[in-house]
Amino acid sequence: MSLEDYKTKLCPTLIIIPDITGFNDYMNNSNLEYSQKAIGELLESILDNNILNLKVSDIEGDTILFYSYDLNKTIDQIIYQCELMFQKFHDKLKTFNPDNCNCGTCERLHNLTLKFVVHFGRLSSLMLKDYCRLFGKDLKIAHTLLKNSIDFREYILVTDNVLVNYKRERKISMINSSWQEGKESVTDIGEINFLYKQLEIT
Template sequence: MENTNIKNGIILIPDFNGFTQFVFNTKLFTGEYIVRQLLSILIDVNNRYFDISEIEGDAILFYKYDKKPCYKKISTLLVKMQNSFNAKIKELSKLMNTSIDLSLKFVVHYGQFSEYKIGNFQKLYGKTVIEAHQMLKNNWANQPSYIFYSRSFLTFLPYSDNTIDTAKHHICDFGMIEYFEG
């Protein structure tokens, strides 16, 4: 049996730091409203560049089939997501007169995966998807907001896209972590 649906692509997962504590310390209606607003802003800023596989709690599983990923395009999009997320937190904190102690981390991974349909749901399948989820659970970054680019993603960048400013980056065995200012 051969699956012709297997393709190379990017997995992107934006995930909230501090989510569990937030849920336990926030009233149900208030927390749900805030999380819905924050997830919505990430989806809006994405502007359909990535497809959405699923939304689970405080994370979105984005994907894009792409044989030649572009660091500059993706990093620009993620900075826009980060800035919009921070602005929305500031807006909601002021509107609701409360402190919202959430930050954002991103995992960007590249490899082969497939998708299949169950009812109305499109599901992703493959080692690449599992690896991206595993990368969320790491001890490599000290900052609350960052982007973690896997070595697999960095390896597939075209040579012309390898102009990465390493000043605010940390290279580790598994890839590169880009820290956000402030």
């Protein structure tokens, strides 16, 4: 492969990461064959409701790394995308009946929860056949924010970088509704400010 093939450039990128909390405990304590099938269906419920046509860079068991170079989306569209995936995830969970499961796999499945980290930054990428590998400090920020001090188990976290780069009438309108302000420290980068709100099943 020539050096040309390895040349990358930094591109403004929207990052959305849905993360299934409780995944490792579920997989370690459930029937493997059945649990793999169930997790696959839950991940598909997220992928099938990708109405913003986000690209997928990676699926890591309990997380999906979505990204987009489209700067024409609005904050409201991005939030609705997360809320839709959240609802469809729980709709799929409801189809698994613990009463009909002799091994308890379905019962443990209902302990799973879903959260979202939404960040915007500049990333480089490398194409390996049909697979796009993303790189950059903003990807580190997004992954680091998956582990935070938020009390809720299910929520959307939206960094200030998203609020600055995507259209929203007023940030204060989010704070005055169901959103709260937060911040986390990322090693070698510093403090990252964000808004977050609890997600609830309708």
